[in-house]
Structures are given as C-alpha cells and as structure tokens.
Amino acid sequence: MNEQERPTPEQMLARIRSDSDAAPFASSAGKLRLFLGYAAGVGKTYAMLQAAQAMKREGRDVVLGYIEPHARPETQVLTEGLKVLPPLEVSYRGSILREFDLDTALASKPEFILVDELAHTNAMGGRHAKRWQDVEELLAAGINVLSTLNVQHIESLNNVIAEISGVQVRETVPDSVLERADEVTLIDVSPDDLLERLRQGKIYVPTQAAFALEKFFRKHNLVALRELALRHAADRVHEDVEIARLGSASNRPWPTNERLLVCVGPSPSSAKVVRAAKRLADRLQSPWIALHIESSAAARWSDGDRQQLHRNLKLAESLGGEIVQASGDDVSQALIAYASSRNVTKIVVGKTGDTGHHWWSRAASLVDRLLRDSGNMDVVVVRGLDEAQDASPGWHPNTSHGNVWTWLEAGCYTIVATIITLLMNQVGFSEVNLVMVYLLSVVATAARLGRLPSIFSAIASVLAFDFLFTPPHYRITVYDSQYLVTFAVMLIVGLLASSLTARIRNQAEIARRNERRAEALYRLSRRLANTARTTDLLRETEQIIAEVFDAHTVIYLPDKDRQVRPMLGHAASFAASAKEFATAQWVLDHNDPAGAGTNTLPSSEAFYIPLSTPDNVAGVMAIQSSKPNQQISIDAKQLLETYATQIAFAIERNNLTERSQRAELESETEKLRSSLLSAVSHDLRTPLAAIAGAASSLDANIQRESLDAGNHALLETIVDESQRLTRLVENLLHMTRLSSGNIQIHRQWLPVEEVIGSALHRLNPVLEGREIKVQMEGDMPLIHGDEILLETLLVNLLDNALKYSPNQTPIEIKSEQVNDGIAIEVADRGSGIRPGDEIKIFEKFNRGSGPNIDRRGTGLGLAICEAIVHAHKGTITARNRGGGGAVIRFTIPHDSIPPRITQDFDE
Structure with a gap:
C-alpha cells in the first residue's frame, strides 16, 4: 500500500463509526436518540411513543422511564401496553413532586428507556441537578435512551433565543450532550398548525394557552425558532454526511478545517462571546479554543471578577471548547502568539456597547491592536452587552479594589x-x-x-x-x-x-505563584518517587496540596469490592458524611469529577476528582477550600488534574509492587508446598500400593464363608480406603506436575466412548449400584488429547458428582460436537453450587457445602480438572441446572481436522 492509498486516522475513525452505526445498539455504551422540535406541542413525545410501540412490536424490551403528564388522549393511547417505571415522589416545600427514578431504572436495566424533557431540572436532593445528567448515567450503564428536546434549550443558542423571544430560558442542555446523540429526529409542523393546536387546547389548558399566545407563541417567534431547529438539524445531517464520506474508500484529499480561538475574560459579556464562538465553530465545522490570558491586571481583580471568569470558562467547557490559560502582560501580543502556535485561523473577541474608543478603554484598544497585528488571521468582533448590563457587580475594568x-x-x-x-x-x-x-x-x-x-x-x-x-x-x-x-x-x-x-x-507576583506551583509539582513528583508505602505517599500529598491550594484533602481508596474508604489519619471533618461517601463512590464508579463547583452532586462539601490511570481508577481525591464558600478555580482544577495523575500513577506503582511481592511470596510458598506434596506422595505411593494389593489378594483368596460379616466388612473397608488413598496420592502427584508446568501432553485421536468407558471402568467399584446415563451423538468425531489425562479428568468429575449428590440419584454424561472441538458434560442431582462460587470451586483445596456431601475429599479434584483442560487449551465451566444439581462442562478443542473411522463389513 502506498502513501496515497493509506487511510488517514480520521478515515479509520469514521469507518469504525460507520460500522458501529450499521449495527446499532451493539456496543457496551447505550445509544441516545433525540426527538428535536422548535416548541411545545409539535409532537415530540407522540413521535417518541410511536417509536417505542414499533420497537415493542419487534420484541424489544422498552420501558417508559418518565413521560410528562400531558393529559392528551392521543398520547395516552400510545402508552398502553408499555411497561411503566413508577415515578420517584419527592417532597418539596409542602408539595409532592414526581421525578424520574434513576436508581430503579439502573437496577431494572431495560434495553430501551423513554425519558421525556431532557432539559428538565431535577428536584433538590437528587443525585444530579439536571435530567440530561441522569441520561448520561443511563447511557454509561449500557441502556439505550429515547428523549425529547426543544431547540430553545440548547445552551449555545441561549442568548439568541432571548433576543428573538424576549424570554430568558433558564433550563439548558450542553451542546456536548447533543453531539454525542447517535440519532436526532426532527419533529416539525407549520407555525399555523401549531397555533391552531394551541387554540384547541391540545397543548395547554385554556388559561395557559391564552397567556402563551400573548408571550412566547407569537407567529414571528415560532418562525424564527423553526428556522433554528431546521438549521440545527441540517448541520447534524451535514455532519453525518461528512462521516460517511470519510468512512468511504475515497482517497480524495480533504481541506484542513479552520480553527477558532475566543478570548475569555471576567466580563459578563464573555458569556455571549463564547456562545457566538460556539455557533460559528459549528457552522464552520471546526474545533475551537477558549483562551484566558492572565495579565498583571488580574492581581487587582475582586472575588467577583474571578467567580465571573470561572463561570465563563465553565460555560466554554460545557459547550465543548478546549480550555487554555496563559500568562502575558500584553494581552493582544500573548493572544496572537498563542493563536499562531496553534494554527488558529479566526480570533473571536468581544466589545462593549460603548464605541467611544476612549484612551483609557483597554477593551477598545485590544480590538484595535488585534485588527492591526493579527496578520493573516481573521478577527471576528462580537458586540457584547450594553454598558449598563456589562457593569455588573464585581467587574470593573482597570479599577483598583483597594480600601x-x-x-x-x-x-x-x-x-x-x-x-x-x-x-x-x-x-x-x-x-x-x-x-x-x-x-x-x-x-x-x-x-x-x-x-x-x-x-x-x-x-x-x-x-x-x-x-x-x-x-x-x-x-x-x-x-x-x-x-x-x-x-x-x-x-x-x-x-x-x-x-x-x-x-x-x-x-x-504571577511568576512567584507559577514558580511555587511548579516547585510544588516537582516536590510532589520527587516525594512520590521516593515513597514506598501508600500511607506515607498520601501524607505527603496532603501536605503539598494544603500548601499550594490552602485546602483540606481526603484521599479515598477502594477496597477489594471497589467500595471507597478514606485513609486513616487523613480524614477531614467532611469525610465521614454519608453524602460525601456517596459522592466519592460515584466518582470512582464513573471516573468523572463531581461535587462542589460541578453539575454532578453539587451540594457536596468538597470537589472530588478521580485518581485515574489509562487502565484503572486508583482512588478519589477530595479537596475542600479552607475558606468558607470558596470554589476551586478553573486553573486550580487543571493543576489538580496534573497532581491527580501523578498521585494515581504513584498509588498504582505501589499497588503493583505490593502485588508483585505477594505473588513472589505465593510462588515460593507454592513451590515449597508442591515439593513437599510430591515428596510425601512418592513416599506414600509404594506402601499404599502394597496395602491395596495385599487387601485385594486377601479378598480374592479367602473364602467368604470362612469370614463372618464383621470381618468381611473390615476387609472391604481396607480395599475401598486403600483405593481411595491411591487416587488421592495420584491426584497430589498430578497436581504437583501440572502446577510446575513440567507435564508433557501426548495428544492422540481417541474415540470419546472409549475415554468415557475407561473412566467408568476405573471407578466401577464405587459406581456399583449407581445409575449412570450416557448420551452421545450418533456420528461423534474423535477427541484429540492425552489419554491418561483425559481419563483422570473424567474420573475426578465423576468422583465429584458421587460426593455431592445422593446415592439414589443418577449421574448423567453427555458429549457433543461443537464448532472447535468436543464438549463433555457431567451432571448430577445434588445440592448444586452456591451463587457466586461458579469459579471459586476450581480453586485448590476448595470444598463445597450441602447436606449430601462426602467430607473425605481434599478439594483437589476440580483444580486438577481445570489444570488438565487448560493444558489442552480448552475451557471448563460450572453452573446449576434446572430442578437441582450441578453441571460441569469442558471443551477440548481440535488443533486439526479430526480423522474419521471407517469400517469394512464382510458380506
């Protein structure tokens, strides 16, 4: 393949996405299907219920998670026959609110669930502040979700909707949620038809309908909203077309996408500029960066300034922008230098409504300097808020806040x-x-x-x-x-x-602060590298974070059941709270930050960040500022992420070291035990053989009439127990050889019925009086394996069935041909396997429990069986069977085409 034919990474990713779209709902994560409209009453819920009924007719598992009680007959008819999840009733200010029950939905885990009104705000006390966060957790759990959304609830269109309708929409959904939707279905009706529905009372009750006609449901509003919805749907279709084109085999060159950069500051106008940049990036199908330049003026900002900057950067992050913070006293030069380093083609900057361009106005001079020095980069100037709106408390450009x-x-x-x-x-x-x-x-x-x-x-x-x-x-x-x-x-x-x-x-001052943080990061890395014990590591972490961030720190580590627990000696006052435990557990399970300053569990007292490596979440770190009601800033969160990565790798390194030491100790212990067992087994084998041989000779030579019943029973006991001890010694020898890996597998093609027959013959004395059922296919191919080991495998499985089932019940042996070899099952009608022990029963010296158990076993039989099967590159499983009892099934694969036995018949 030459370079022109080699697919690009984007083409490979697009082909993967195209293949996954061709087999919908096949991946582990759930799929999201959105029904998008431009206003209430267009028929989103109706269309979603129609889709649910269609899936039900196909035999899919569909559940109504939450449907808004519209009280429309045509909508209620479509809910008939569908399983309905009971709503969660929440008491709030003397009223009972009905909310979506996330925990019940996760526990029931249906294939598809319908959750109406994606932008809905949950009642206080819930795990998430917004319903779209509930949906994200459902998707992460592998549940496919159908939901509805109006275009006015899209975050990047918020200020546009306000300008069109005069109504400030408070409930919004981040654009990143829409971008991850696997399918968006546009539900559209003409504004005239929608207004007629409103007048007929099909959307709101008459009193609400009259109010809506006067306010939001005016025709020019609906026309504009409809255009926004159609444009958003068209952009989505264009994106799907681009993915299809990239996923095709075409090797035509593609032009490089433009890249946008928006300048973010502490002004309230920055929120409008960020939303405008997001819309422009969507139109251009280009990535975008939200950049904040920290200049010397930042030292004079008030707490209100910093909180506003934090909100602006958080908004950009929720809209899907890349958050970057840099420093420089000349904002214009620093912005242009960074834009040049990132190959930015368009810079988006805002200006206030004041166009006087006074000499003291840095906002105006910033725009002028960008226009003058931007070179071949385009500068997009967005009109900000009016001067009166922009002069919010806490934002006063270039004013000193001294007393x-x-x-x-x-x-x-x-x-x-x-x-x-x-x-x-x-x-x-x-x-x-x-x-x-x-x-x-x-x-x-x-x-x-x-x-x-x-x-x-x-x-x-x-x-x-x-x-x-x-x-x-x-x-x-x-x-x-x-x-x-x-x-x-x-x-x-x-x-x-x-x-x-x-x-x-x-x-x-900025340099000293950056130096302190860099020095703290260096000290953290150095101390983590030199700390061998996890408790010492956590103590060092707590001290450094307290110095750098002036905050209390608690690190939660998971136990063997993946349940979090705070490390002793490092617990702040909030760590023992059940609510804080729940937040830490959520972060560990979902590998996402949560807590104070986030949209997930925001009522928590601390900010929680996962200590994650590429392969694992090693723990959770909770940070609570020592100053009351002070949240962690964006730049502090970015630095904390770096710290968290360092801490996570250090914890993982210590865990690996401890596991390696334990494994080495266990290996040495196992070697010593195997050597001891091997020596004892060899020493026991010869005298046991002599005892068994002598007992068998006595039993054969002495006339039964010459012995009374008691002596005859004693002789039989000697014979039986000597045979049992012989099998035990053989098992010990097999186990030591299999564990050491020195055993040689002598494969040969064997008839399955001969392998089963030799095992039954070997156990003939103990099987006497026991019903054995053997079921085989008529044209059974040969099995490829070691004859002695396969016989030992079946002997141990049959011996296990004898021990764990009553004498009057049958033992069943079934063999069949599978795609890659021969499968054999041994089933009994005993007490079965305790739930959760299906794998544990194959461990060494593990014995089951139940009323009909022969306690004389050592717990080695099934461990030997597993070792023999694995030596043949096969698989072995255990399960309970219907009606009581257990089934142990093993498969011996073929490594070549098995030969067929041919027979010649003489006439």
Whole structure:
C-alpha cells in the first residue's frame, strides 16, 4: 500500500463509526436518540411513543422511564401496553413532586428507556441537578435512551433565543450532550398548525394557552425558532454526511478545517462571546479554543471578577471548547502568539456597547491592536452587552479594589516626600533634586500599592511641588512658563514609572505563584518517587496540596469490592458524611469529577476528582477550600488534574509492587508446598500400593464363608480406603506436575466412548449400584488429547458428582460436537453450587457445602480438572441446572481436522 492509498486516522475513525452505526445498539455504551422540535406541542413525545410501540412490536424490551403528564388522549393511547417505571415522589416545600427514578431504572436495566424533557431540572436532593445528567448515567450503564428536546434549550443558542423571544430560558442542555446523540429526529409542523393546536387546547389548558399566545407563541417567534431547529438539524445531517464520506474508500484529499480561538475574560459579556464562538465553530465545522490570558491586571481583580471568569470558562467547557490559560502582560501580543502556535485561523473577541474608543478603554484598544497585528488571521468582533448590563457587580475594568487605607497610605508616601523636600530645600538643594524625591515616592507607591494609588501619588506630588517650591509660594499658580514643562515632565515620568513599576510588581507576583506551583509539582513528583508505602505517599500529598491550594484533602481508596474508604489519619471533618461517601463512590464508579463547583452532586462539601490511570481508577481525591464558600478555580482544577495523575500513577506503582511481592511470596510458598506434596506422595505411593494389593489378594483368596460379616466388612473397608488413598496420592502427584508446568501432553485421536468407558471402568467399584446415563451423538468425531489425562479428568468429575449428590440419584454424561472441538458434560442431582462460587470451586483445596456431601475429599479434584483442560487449551465451566444439581462442562478443542473411522463389513 502506498502513501496515497493509506487511510488517514480520521478515515479509520469514521469507518469504525460507520460500522458501529450499521449495527446499532451493539456496543457496551447505550445509544441516545433525540426527538428535536422548535416548541411545545409539535409532537415530540407522540413521535417518541410511536417509536417505542414499533420497537415493542419487534420484541424489544422498552420501558417508559418518565413521560410528562400531558393529559392528551392521543398520547395516552400510545402508552398502553408499555411497561411503566413508577415515578420517584419527592417532597418539596409542602408539595409532592414526581421525578424520574434513576436508581430503579439502573437496577431494572431495560434495553430501551423513554425519558421525556431532557432539559428538565431535577428536584433538590437528587443525585444530579439536571435530567440530561441522569441520561448520561443511563447511557454509561449500557441502556439505550429515547428523549425529547426543544431547540430553545440548547445552551449555545441561549442568548439568541432571548433576543428573538424576549424570554430568558433558564433550563439548558450542553451542546456536548447533543453531539454525542447517535440519532436526532426532527419533529416539525407549520407555525399555523401549531397555533391552531394551541387554540384547541391540545397543548395547554385554556388559561395557559391564552397567556402563551400573548408571550412566547407569537407567529414571528415560532418562525424564527423553526428556522433554528431546521438549521440545527441540517448541520447534524451535514455532519453525518461528512462521516460517511470519510468512512468511504475515497482517497480524495480533504481541506484542513479552520480553527477558532475566543478570548475569555471576567466580563459578563464573555458569556455571549463564547456562545457566538460556539455557533460559528459549528457552522464552520471546526474545533475551537477558549483562551484566558492572565495579565498583571488580574492581581487587582475582586472575588467577583474571578467567580465571573470561572463561570465563563465553565460555560466554554460545557459547550465543548478546549480550555487554555496563559500568562502575558500584553494581552493582544500573548493572544496572537498563542493563536499562531496553534494554527488558529479566526480570533473571536468581544466589545462593549460603548464605541467611544476612549484612551483609557483597554477593551477598545485590544480590538484595535488585534485588527492591526493579527496578520493573516481573521478577527471576528462580537458586540457584547450594553454598558449598563456589562457593569455588573464585581467587574470593573482597570479599577483598583483597594480600601480607604490604601489611599491613605499613598498619601502618606507623598507627605513623607514633602517633608524630606522641605528639609532639603532649607539646606539648599536644587529643584531637580527635589523632583527626584517626589519621583522616588511615586515609584515606591507603585511598587507597594499598585497603579492607581501611584497615579494619585504622582498628581499629588506635582501639586505639592507647585504649592511649596514654585513662585508664588503657597498658591496653585505658575508665573514662570518653564515650570509648566517641569510639571508636565514630572507628571509623565511619574505616571510611566508608576505604570512600569506596577506592571513589574504584578508580573513578579504571577511568576512567584507559577514558580511555587511548579516547585510544588516537582516536590510532589520527587516525594512520590521516593515513597514506598501508600500511607506515607498520601501524607505527603496532603501536605503539598494544603500548601499550594490552602485546602483540606481526603484521599479515598477502594477496597477489594471497589467500595471507597478514606485513609486513616487523613480524614477531614467532611469525610465521614454519608453524602460525601456517596459522592466519592460515584466518582470512582464513573471516573468523572463531581461535587462542589460541578453539575454532578453539587451540594457536596468538597470537589472530588478521580485518581485515574489509562487502565484503572486508583482512588478519589477530595479537596475542600479552607475558606468558607470558596470554589476551586478553573486553573486550580487543571493543576489538580496534573497532581491527580501523578498521585494515581504513584498509588498504582505501589499497588503493583505490593502485588508483585505477594505473588513472589505465593510462588515460593507454592513451590515449597508442591515439593513437599510430591515428596510425601512418592513416599506414600509404594506402601499404599502394597496395602491395596495385599487387601485385594486377601479378598480374592479367602473364602467368604470362612469370614463372618464383621470381618468381611473390615476387609472391604481396607480395599475401598486403600483405593481411595491411591487416587488421592495420584491426584497430589498430578497436581504437583501440572502446577510446575513440567507435564508433557501426548495428544492422540481417541474415540470419546472409549475415554468415557475407561473412566467408568476405573471407578466401577464405587459406581456399583449407581445409575449412570450416557448420551452421545450418533456420528461423534474423535477427541484429540492425552489419554491418561483425559481419563483422570473424567474420573475426578465423576468422583465429584458421587460426593455431592445422593446415592439414589443418577449421574448423567453427555458429549457433543461443537464448532472447535468436543464438549463433555457431567451432571448430577445434588445440592448444586452456591451463587457466586461458579469459579471459586476450581480453586485448590476448595470444598463445597450441602447436606449430601462426602467430607473425605481434599478439594483437589476440580483444580486438577481445570489444570488438565487448560493444558489442552480448552475451557471448563460450572453452573446449576434446572430442578437441582450441578453441571460441569469442558471443551477440548481440535488443533486439526479430526480423522474419521471407517469400517469394512464382510458380506
């Protein structure tokens, strides 16, 4: 295959997706089918129920998880004959709310489940805040889901819907949920027909219908919503077409997709800009990045600013954008540099409604500089919120958030400089030296307090110099024009010095913070590498995270049953709560973050992050800020993810080391035990053979009439027990040879009936009086295996059936031909196998339980059987049978085509 014919990774992925679509509902994860409409009443629920009835007629397992009680006769008719999941009743403020019962749905695990109203907000106290999160958990559990959604509930269209209808929709669904849907069915009717349905009372009751006609259900609103729904469906169809084209065998070259970058800040307008970038990326079918540049101005942000930035970045993440944070004092240059490194073709940036382009407006200058310096990259400018809307509490660009004491301290610097200059003036220093003292106070103010206090100090210094040292003294007037130049230069130098000093101060602060985090990550990696015990590892982790994030930490590790438990000595006050345990367990089971600051179990006291490696979830880390009601920021979460990966690999390394040490110890113990058993078995074999031979000779030579009944019974006991001990010794020898791997398999083609017959003959004394049923196919091929080992295998299976079943019940042997060899079953009518022990019974020295059990066994028989079957590359299983008893089935595969036995008949 040449390079032109070689499929690209995208083509291979598309072919895989196309193959999975050709065999729907075949993968382990569930499939999501959405019925999309542009308003209530278009018929989404009706169409979903029609699909459910069609699947039921095909014999599918369909359950109604939750259907909104529309009270429409035509809808209620379609629910007849379908299994209905009882709703979960939740008490809320004196009312009983009916919600979807997620836990019951997961327990029943139907093939298909219908969950209406994907955007619904769950009642307080549920595991998830939103119904779409319930659906995601159903899909993760392998349950196929059918659900409904209106276009106004799509997150990226939220502000567009508000502008069209004048209604701010509060319940939204992230676009990532729609993108993972396997099928989207558009349900469409004309706006006129929909309005007629509304007037007829088929959507709402008359009083609600009249209100809806006045507000949301106006024709121009419906037309616009319908266009959005049709456009979204068309984009989805286009995506499916592209997947089909990529999955085809065509080797035509494909153009590179565009890449978008949106600049995100602490302004409320950023939410609108992010949504616009998402819509543009969808139109262009291109990936997009949400970038926040942390500049020196970030040091002056309030808690409200940071919370707004956190919300904006979280919104971008929920819409499917890649979240990136970088640092740089010049936002424009840092943004362009990052965009160039990522091959970005379009930069999306917002501007406020104020178009005055004042010199102090950094928002306007950012747009201008991007337009000037962007080169071959396109700049898309999105109009943000109006100035009044944008000036929300907590967001004041380029304003200092210092208190009154900050300004008083700045004034004190100027007062001290004035006192010094007065003294210097008395001594006779020149005016140039006095100006230098004032400039020094401005620089000190900037270094100590920041930009705005230093600007205040510069202006105050000019005024003080004019008032005290220029004629006429003690008046704010200037007679000599040369002093105007002095004042201007003094003010400009003071402003520049204060600005540069404040910038350097803020950059140094950012650098120190990044250095602390990098140093903490290095210390964590170094300590984890040098820590051999898991408890010491967790203690080091707790100390470092407390230093870096000023937070309490609890690490939960799973036990053998995959149930979380906090490590002793590392438990904060919240760790013992049942609710926190449930959150940690959910994170361990689903390998997703949850808790405070997320949409999953948000009422938890801490933020929970999984400690996951590519192959396993090693534990869960819970972080709770030491400051009340403070959430973990986006950049802190990203750093925590890095920490979590390091911790997870360290825990996994320690676990592997401990397992390796245990395995080595077990191996040495097994070798010692095998050697001991082998030595004892060889020493016992000879005297046992002599005892068995002597007992058999006595039994054959002594006349039965010469022995009374008691002595004859004793002789039979000697014969039986010596034979049983002989089989036990042989089993021990077989087990030691099979465990050591030194046994040689001498395969040959054997008739199945001869193998079964030799095993029955060998057990003939103990099978006396027991009914044995043998069932074989008429044209049974030969079995390919070691004759002695196969006989030993059947002897042990029959001996096991004898021990675990009453004497009056039959033992059944069945053999049949399967695709890859011969399968043989041995079945009894005993007490069966305890649930969960189907695999455990093949372990060494494991004996079953029940009322009809011969306790004289050692528990080696089935372990030998498994070892013999595995030596033949076969399989062996155990199960209970109907009516009582157990069935043990093994399969011996063919490694070539079995020969056929031909017979010649003489006439």
